[in-house]
Amino acid sequence: MYDAARWNSLVDAARQGDRRAYELIYRELSARLYHYAASLVGDAATAEDITQAAFVKAWESLPRLRSSGAFIVWIHRIVRNLAVDAGRLTAREEPSGLGDGPQWDTEDPRPDGRPDAALLERERALAVRRAVAALPDHQREVVVLHHLGGTPVEDVAQIIGVPAGTVLSRLARARETLRRRIYWLGGDAA
Amino acid sequence: MNCDDIQPLLADLAVGALPEPRQGPVREHLARCESCRMAFGQLCLLGSWLDEIPPTGPARDLWPSIAAALRPRKRTLGQRISGYLGLSPGWAWAGVACACAVLAWGGLRGGDIPRAPELPAVVVAEADEDADLLSRWSAQASLSGGPVGRYAAAAALSVLPESAAEEGLE
Numbered sequence: 375m376y377d378a379a380r381w382n383s384l385v386d387a388a389r390q391g392d393r394r395a396y397e398l399i400y401r402e403l404s405a406r407l408y409h410y411a412a413s414l415v416g417d418a419a420t421a422e423d424i425t426q427a428a429f430v431k432a433w434e435s436l437p438r439l440r441s442s443g444a445f446i447v448w449i450h451r452i453v454r455n456l457a458v459d460a461g462r463l464t465a466r467e468e469p470s471g472l473g474d475g476p477q478w479d480t481e482d483p484r485p486d487g488r489p490d491a492a493l494l495e496r497e498r499a500l501a502v503r504r505a506v507a508a509l510p511d512h513q514r515e516v517v518v519l520h521h522l523g524g525t526p527v528e529d530v531a532q533i534i535g536v537p538a539g540t541v542l543s544r545l546a547r548a549r550e551t552l553r554r555r556i557y558w559l560g561g562d563a564a
Numbered sequence: 565m566n567c568d569d570i571q572p573l574l575a576d577l578a579v580g581a582l583p584e585p586r587q588g589p590v591r592e593h594l595a596r597c598e599s600c601r602m603a604f605g606q607l608c609l610l611g612s613w614l615d616e617i618p619p620t621g622p623a624r625d626l627w628p629s630i631a632a633a634l635r636p637r638k639r640t641l642g643q644r645i646s647g648y649l650g651l652s653p654g655w656a657w658a659g660v661a662c663a664c665a666v667l668a669w670g671g672l673r674g675g676d677i678p679r680a681p682e683l684p685a686v687v688v689a690e691a692d693e694d695a696d697l698l699s700r701w702s703a704q705a706s707l708s709g710g711p712v713g714r715y716a717a718a719a720a721l722s723v724l725p726e727s728a729a730e731e732g733l734e
Contacts, residue, residue, distance in 0.1 A: 405621030521614035
């Protein structure tokens with residue numbers, strides 16, 4: 375997903391105190407980390423606090439990071455630990471609500487410009503987001519990290535501390551759940 | 565295998581979690597069962613839909629708050645060395661370690677390090693006499709309340725030509 379050499383040089387520069395490099399890292403990762411935090415804790419304000427705290431904490435501890443290539447997994451783990459500290463990771467039973475609201479709408483119409491097609495695509499994206507938000511915690515976490523965040527399965531395994539096979543298994547179960555819940559796929563629930 | 569056996573395996577196949585030896589019977593079934601083939605297609609399609617959804621960032625830019633909370637980093641010795649040399653910290657420390665090893669090896673071997681050429685005996689003798697003269701001038705100046713130590717030596721040097729003539733030197 376990223377140019378590894380460029381990424382490592384950014385992390386190395388930030389490790390030596392370069393704030394500009396760290397801002398570039400923030401620009402690249404903030405959406406992924408915020409989205410992950412929001413999927414864990416379920417509300418936007420807490421997710422913002424966690425994202426902010428994660429970047430500050432990572433800055434403080436960056437000189438002790440063993441390798442620049444480990445940065446992405448490491449900062450995701452910081453986010454996860456902060457969510458656990460916030461006491462929200464396992465307590466939430468309700469859907470996160472992140473599937474609702476204008477922030478989840480896709481603004482880009484289809485390339486062919488047909489309004490019905492664009493509308494259909496927006497509805498589909500919204501339905502998928504809502505279905506993801508309603509997944510059980512352990513399934514939602516791997517879906518958000520792997521599919522929406524673009525994190526490789528091996529990295530997801532390191533972030534949540536389970537074997538890669540378990541991540542794949544959770545992804546498969548999540549896929550089944552989503553298929554059942556999305557009405558136009560012919561599942562048994564809308 | 566019938567549809568009931570196959571259905572639970574379709575999602576595993578779609579995400580790449582089904583081991584290779586177990587894929588054969590499932591694929592054979594899919595080739596002849598339209599219903600399972602459709603279900604499998606839906607599962608694969610869901611994967612591509614999920615991949616298309618971009619992560620949603622925070623509603624506001626968090627960087628100003630983050631930047632305000634970042635403390636300036638005190639650079640370690642290794643970071644200063646690596647920054648000066650333009651190397652990563654690991655390479656910089658490796659370089660320092662090599663330099664130390666070379667110096668230590670040279671120190672142990674001793675004789676291999678080229679020494680400065682020996683001075684001719686006359687020059688050494690003159691140097692000894694100069695040092696003796698300076699120390700005497702220093703002591704004299706000290707007794708007479710004049711400058712001492714390094715300053716006495718400087719004072720001695722400033723009057724050296726006259727006294728040197730008295731002592732039989734140039």
